[in-house]
Amino acid sequence: MSKDLISRRRFCYSALAGLTTVSAGRLPLVGTQSLSARAGAPLHSIELAAFEHKRVLAAANRYLGERPITLTGSSSPRSAGGKHDYFSEGDYWWPDPKNPTGPYIQRDGLSNPDNFTAHRHALIRLGVQVPALTAAWVLTRDGRYAHHAAEHLRAWFIRPETMMNPNLQYAQAIHGRTTGRGTGIIDTIHLVEVVRSIPHLAESKALNHSEQESLKHWFSDYVEWLATSKNGQEERDAKNNHGTWWVAQVAEFASFVGDTRQMDFCRDRYKTVLIPHQVAADGTLPEELRRTKPYNYCLFNLAGLTTICQVLSTKEDNLFAFALPDGRGLAKAIAFMFPFLKSKTSWPYAHDVEYYQYWPIRQPTWLFAGVGLEQPEYVSFWKTLPDEPEVEEIVRNNPIRQPILWLDRKTSV
Template identity: 55%
Template sequence: MLYRSLLFVFLLFPVVSQSQSFVKNIEQTLRKKILDDANWAIKQKPQTVTSASSPRSAGTKHDFFSEGDYWWPDSLNPDGPYIQRDGLTNPDNFVAHRILMIRFSRIVGALASAYRLTGDTKYVSSAFEHINAWFINPETRMNPSLLFAQAIKGRATGRGIGIIDTIHLMEVAQAIRVMEGNKIAKASDVTGAKEWFASYINWLMTHQYGKDEMEAKNNHGTCWVMQVASFAALTGNKEVTDFCKQRYKTVLLPNQMSADGSFPLELKRTKPYGYSLFNLDAMATICQILSDKTDNLWTFETADGKSIKKGIEYLYPFVVNKSSWTLKPDVMYWENWPVAQPFLVFGAVNLQNKTWLKTWKGLEHSPKVEEVIRNLPIRNPLIWF
């Protein structure tokens, strides 16, 4: 009996130790970046959606507003409805609120990472100044809905497709989870933030925009699950997290992935490389958020063999050597990918793959290109472990 117990311990502890070793490696890799980012973040003052506005918004100053990226004036009818040019970003569209949200996410994510690394409560205090401004202060808070996102001039005051803009609130939600146990975090602020996210989850699951986005066949459907799972993890909503698990298993993975691990609907786009990276990042993040001891999405396979591991194995060679990509280059930002993709670091730790971690370590961890940042909602991986 003693022999069996010792054998169990021997078999168990190398796995635990290995995972801890991976996370320690991540800490060492990011330490300087985290502290530098936090030094910048702690000097920043809160700016919310009330800090910028557009006369084209149909909402109030508390409503998030953005315009569809790929929509342009019609040269044949300059005053008429905009027309679409897939993959080509119109720089004149209003995206100030998205930029502010990304800034918010970067600040709070950096501060939570530094707190995770050092335990210094000054980072918690600073982070909650921003959290309070966005979610609680009646003068500056954002409404917990997305009625006016990805609007199109002459066509729509808002669309369900715009829900993808709030993927940048995921690291805010995760940061709150990391910091909420510290006594510096006021209970009223934590409760207020959780109430905001609970209201937003309800809107995402009941409003037609949310329902439409949930049913999207491509990365938009993936990102709906990803962010709802993130927000539900913060609010402790097990019913919603269980729903998201089942959706990953029965809808996202079987319907979006082909037998070779690729995502055909992303490959059809004018930016197939960037969208493939983005969708795989989102699926890996879902696995990171929702996996637990009794239900590990990292090892889950469909009946026909589709899995997150197969998705990483398909795309990994093109990350290591982008010149081997078999399709046409993306119409924009081809030269800016890949960066330190979340699927590499999450996959490395959970599937114990040192090669993936080594590749992740050697990629760009602080991208400067706005489009890359927009499509990289996980910029602070340490807070997710």
């Protein structure tokens, strides 16, 4: 074993040493696998509990007093669906100055402030609050947090009068052009960490067996829609971050419901489609670099890729380490982007047209990659990044926020 590898492992053992042990692994409930099976054989351990404690509880304590807000609390006359159907409008589509009453036209990277966004805001709110409350329960075992998180799940997915239908048929509609598009499926990335929370809430007894089965049924139906609908297949086949996050969503939802067929499909797609089509020989992400927000989109796509690896990696098949014969893989893409986190002023590409000044933030991307690739520098730098962003667009593009829900009591490195 090389001295370099030994030093990496020693670092990862001590990076967060002295922190309180906490139960944070995914539990073998409702069809899930244990995290130890998903993330690889443990070699050494780091512990996140004390590092995350103050941040998590500050957020969760704010959310204890907030009631669930679901789709049925707001509606748009432009939606072709019913009150239980999620509706949103394409971000970058605007009225045509030459034809004000006609179909909208695209202005890439510039969000139309007059779009209907209430359902998206409600969904993001769910994706922020439920994982934070669940993480607080994991850290404290205080039942208040778990029971409040469970109330949100009942409102969104179980109660007939307020539940959401398990599809995104009417997401990212465009006035005068379409009632919904596959690209709208990106909106439910905020359900990934909600689903990650459910086994913890089951362990807490905040969800009974019948409620767990209802949640499994809802997400089974959603996985089926994602895999078989026209919109779902269009999003699956997208060549950029949309295709990445389709895989991340289906992988996590399928893992929750025990759909090994879809998990295997996602694992294969990561190796045969996402990496070959998205990562260039030098580690760049060409599909993201050509956008008007290249810095943001590179970070966003890497977040999706590392989430896929965290969900689907096993002891026998570590997706973090997977590489094509020519060397292309996650490791090369991460290595490309990392210097521009440390020194953003050295970014040689176009600056994002919006929100450039707010990146980077403490995305679990770098923690997951540091552990999965045995790169202690990533873990160390992750700890220094700003957390809890308040700008709406940054929150929207950061759907994985609670690493304590993803990493076992002792993170394997």
